[in-house]
Amino acid sequence: MNQNFFAVDLGATSGRTILGTIDDNKLQLKEVTRFPNAIIPLNGHFYWDIYALYFEIIKGLREVAHDGINIQSIGIDTWGVDVAFFGEDGDLLRSPYSYRDPHTVGSMEKYFKEVSKEKVYDLTGIQFMNFNTLFQLYTLFINKSSALSHSKKILFIPDALSYMLTGKQVMEYTIASTSQFQNPTTHALEAQLLKPMNLTPAQFGTPIEPGTPIAPITKEIQEITGLKNVPVIAVAGHDTASAVAAVPAKDKHFAYLSSGTWSLMGIETESPIINEESFNMNFTNEGGIEGTTRFLKNICGMWLLERCRKEWEDAGNDYSYDDLINGALTVTPFESIINPDATCFANPASMISVIKHYCEETSQKVPSTYAEITRCIFQSLALRYKQVFEYIKRISPFEISVLHIIGGGSRNKLLNQFTANALGIEVEAGPTEATAIGNVMLQAKAAGLVKDIHEMRDMIRRGIDLQAFAPQEQDIWAKGYEQYNKVYRENI
Numbered sequence: 001m002n003q004n005f006f007a008v009d010l011g012a013t014s015g016r017t018i019l020g021t022i023d024d025n026k027l028q029l030k031e032v033t034r035f036p037n038a039i040i041p042l043n044g045h046f047y048w049d050i051y052a053l054y055f056e057i058i059k060g061l062r063e064v065a066h067d068g069i070n071i072q073s074i075g076i077d078t079w080g081v082d083v084a085f086f087g088e089d090g091d092l093l094r095s096p097y098s099y100r101d102p103h104t105v106g107s108m109e110k111y112f113k114e115v116s117k118e119k120v121y122d123l124t125g126i127q128f129m130n131f132n133t134l135f136q137l138y139t140l141f142i143n144k145s146s147a148l149s150h151s152k153k154i155l156f157i158p159d160a161l162s163y164m165l166t167g168k169q170v171m172e173y174t175i176a177s178t179s180q181f182q183n184p185t186t187h188a189l190e191a192q193l194l195k196p197m198n199l200t201p202a203q204f205g206t207p208i209e210p211g212t213p214i215a216p217i218t219k220e221i222q223e224i225t226g227l228k229n230v231p232v233i234a235v236a237g238h239d240t241a242s243a244v245a246a247v248p249a250k251d252k253h254f255a256y257l258s259s260g261t262w263s264l265m266g267i268e269t270e271s272p273i274i275n276e277e278s279f280n281m282n283f284t285n286e287g288g289i290e291g292t293t294r295f296l297k298n299i300c301g302m303w304l305l306e307r308c309r310k311e312w313e314d315a316g317n318d319y320s321y322d323d324l325i326n327g328a329l330t331v332t333p334f335e336s337i338i339n340p341d342a343t344c345f346a347n348p349a350s351m352i353s354v355i356k357h358y359c360e361e362t363s364q365k366v367p368s369t370y371a372e373i374t375r376c377i378f379q380s381l382a383l384r385y386k387q388v389f390e391y392i393k394r395i396s397p398f399e400i401s402v403l404h405i406i407g408g409g410s411r412n413k414l415l416n417q418f419t420a421n422a423l424g425i426e427v428e429a430g431p432t433e434a435t436a437i438g439n440v441m442l443q444a445k446a447a448g449l450v451k452d453i454h455e456m457r458d459m460i461r462r463g464i465d466l467q468a469f470a471p472q473e474q475d476i477w478a479k480g481y482e483q484y485n486k487v488y489r490e491n492i
Contacts, residue, residue, distance in 0.1 A: 003447060006032075006064060006071045006230075007439040008057050008161070010078040011239065012100075012261060013037060013306075015053060017060030018433075019069065020440030022449055027440065027463050029433055033060045039098045046098040050084060050157070054164050058224055065226035072447050074165070074217070075235035075439045076158040077242045080178030080286075081133045084160040085151035086169070093147040096157065099131035100347055103143070107135040110142065114196040118279070123190050125274040125285030126180040127297065133179035134193060141197040151203065158237035159205050166215040166232050171205035175237035177287035184272040184285045184293060210236040210289045211442050235442040236289055240264050240296075242438030243406050245289050245453065246431060248461035253401045255392060257385065257419070258434070259409025261303045265388050266296025267396055281391050289442065290453050295395075297388050300340040302409055304377045307351035312370055319370055325414045327371030328378055334480040335365040336376040340384050343491045354492075362487040382418035382477075383484040389423050403427050406434035413467070420469040421477045427469040431460065 002023035009016050017032040035056045040047045057076075064071055085093040097103070108130050112120075117128070126132065133156075140148040155163055156175040163169050176182045181193040189201035208214065216229035236242040243258045247268075258264040272285040272293045286294045305324070312319055319327075338345070338358045348354040355373060359366045367373045393400060403425055405416055410429040420427040431437055441456045450456050 003444070003449065004064075004069055004071045005440045005443040005447075006061065006074045007235075007436050007443070008060070008074065008076040009239065009242075009436045009439060010037060010053060010076070010157070012079045015056060016436070017057065018436045018440070019064060019071070020436070020443070022440075022444055025459055027437065027459060029436055029440070032063050039100060040095070045103065046101040047095040048082065048098055048157070050092065050096055050160060054161060057161065057165070058221070061221075061225040061227060071227070071230055073213075073231050073233045073443045075233045075443045076161050077235055077237055077239045077435060077439050078157040078161075078175070080156075080175060080238045080240070081131055081136065082157050083133060083136070083154050084157065085147040086153045086155065086160075086163075087150055088152045090152075092160075093150060096160075097136065099136070101131075102347075104130045104135050104139045106130075107139040107142075111135055111138045111196065114138075115193060120180065120193065121279045122274065123183060123193060124180050125184050125272045125278070126178070127282045127284035128180075129298065134181050137194075137197050137199065148197070153205065154199075154203055155205050156237065162214055162232050162234070163205075165217050165221055167218050168215040169205040170208045170214055170234060172234040172237040173207065173209050174241035174287040174289070176204070176207075177285075178238055182287075184274075184287065187287075208234045210234055210241070211446050213446060233443045233446045235439045238286065239435045241286065241288055241294065242436075242442070243434040244268060244294055245438035245442060245456065246434040246460055247404045247406060248428075248431065248457055248464060248466065249402075249404060250461070253398055255389065255400045255403045257403060257405045258407045259301055259405050259412070259415075260407045261301055261306065263299040263301035263381065263385070263409070264296050265299060265385060265392065266294055267392060267400065269293045269295050269397065273395060273397075277395055281395075283391070283395075292453075295392075297391070299381075299384055299388060300345060301381070304340060304345060304351060304355075304381075305374065307348075308355075308370075308373055308377070311350060311352050317370065321412075324370065324374040325412075327369070328375040328414065331371050331375040333375070333476065334379060334483050336367045336372060337364065337383065337480070337484050337487050338376060338380045339488050339490065340377070340380050342489055358489070358492045361492045362489065364487060378415050378418055379480065380484070381415060382422040383481055385419050386422040386481055387484070387488075389425075400425070405429045406431060408432055413469075416467070416469045417472065420471045421473050422481065424471045424474060426471070429467045429469065431464045
């Protein structure tokens with residue numbers, strides 16, 4: 001008999017509800033709804049519309065109920081770091097800020113006057129980014145935020161949405177690990193890091209591990225949707241944690257690249273890696289399932305091309321991905337290279353202009369056509385991946401034999417091949433729906449259909465078609481990497 005699971009997968013630009021069905025040890029996914037997740041600019045800040053997200057979840061649940069589908073459970077995953085504030089009466093105090101709000105710029109340096117940078121990393125093992133929850137909360141504190149000062153509970157976004165469905169306030173481990181105030185060894189929140197904001201661990205939800213039931217949906221939600229008392233499961237609430245759970249690896253000797261708007265490259269380890277070298281390289285130790293650690297680094301991903309496509313579209317040129325890829329193949333390699341993680345590319349008014357400026361400032365050919373800019377982006381991403389991969393190989397406790405590329409970016413055959421060429425290692429691409437698959441499989445584990453991560457990954461590997469990419473043109477890409485190192489700048 002088949003069993004159905006309802007996955008809510010929310011990204012920083014769009015969201016989906018997905019029906020996962022397991023029948024005869026085979027997993028199938030069906031998209032129920034898809035919707036935008038727009039950042040709302042208002043009074044100098046950027047907000048998420050959490051009520052709109054709640055409404056879209058309800059809409060998806062109504063559809064499966066209308067179709068007479070019995071779902072076993074519900075799981076929610078989202079992007080990391082952002083939080084919502086709830087008052088004494090349990091009500092939301094205001095819409096959550098987006099991590100792309102610039103109000104945190106410079107906040108890290110101010111916080112380090114309270115607690116040293118070295119101490120923060122020693123306690124958390126999390127890479128430093130100005131939008132981490134720690135610095136968001138500190139910014140709100142020094143700006144005298146009324147939402148912060150009046151909050152009874154502070155919940156991460158997937159936990160806030162599960163609270164709206166169940167009435168239970170929890171703090172799932174993998175999403176909390178993105179905060180930079182959770183200890184990766186003890187899984188506890190570090191009180192000394194919260195003290196500068198006059199906060200305590202008690203102001204956050206009840207700690208819960210991925211794969212644990214939270215509570216059934218409330219009577220109100222049952223009446224609205226037409227469902228019965230379906231439980232909400234705390235899946236790996238951080239979308240990357242759910243995606244990594246779905247890596248179809250045969251053994252532990254792998255690295256992964258979660259490829260989408262952001263790229264995240266790392267390895268899965270049994271314990272955190274926190275030392276001087278990981279500190280200097282700004283690597284992060286985020287929570288994984290079954291007590292594992294995701295030792296990784298954030299890398300800018302398809303955000304660069306998405307922004308350029310929007311500019312071209314606004315100018316009346318609606319290039320398809322095939323147009324862009326075919327155009328990139330006509331361009332001479334390595335004439336224009338950027339560091340995708342340079343701060344100038346974070347959220348510029350014009351991505352195209354900033355790419356051109358970077359190349360001009362580093363005495364390279366300035367790309368002018370859509371084909372040249374696309375080639376610049378793809379080869380620069382692959383070379384940045386190589387740079388980070390070299391760091392990982394040096395510090396990894398095991399030999400790495402394959403790179404798994406998962407997520408939407410795994411469909412980009414040209415970038416996958418460039419990545420294999422740059423890294424000099426076999427690349428396996430797929431699944432594209434890694435986050436949703438990981439979400440569903442953790443619900444399946446809670447239902448007793450699989451017992452551990454090994455059975456999860458075995459089922460996933462048997463059920464998908466992987467694409468393999470062997471390294472090519474090694475000499476050419478070695479010279480390209482030399483050029484990359486010459487023009488590499490952290491800021492322009």
